[in-house]
Amino acid sequence: MKRAPFRILIRIEGDRRVLRATSEREAALKAESVLRRYDGPPGGAGLIIEASDTRASARIAAYLADVALEMEIA
Secondary structure, three states: OOOOOEEEEEEEOOEEEEEEEOOHHHHHHHHHHHHHOOOOOOOOOEEEEEEOOHHHHHHHHHHHHHHHHHHHHO
8 A cells, every 4th residue: 555645643632643645735734624623722732743845844833823813712
């Protein structure tokens, strides 16, 4: 089986999720969806983003940080 180019590990409120995606956009949207399922801001969420493209990993991290900030403000 071919390895997905993006893998994101999310730890939040004692739960652990591993997401795999074939594109940067898919990875970001899947992670956002997981973060939004929890009540309240995901301030204590831990993220590990694995990808061969380090710039894509940085963009995903920045996007998810913006999502978390948006959730804290709301």
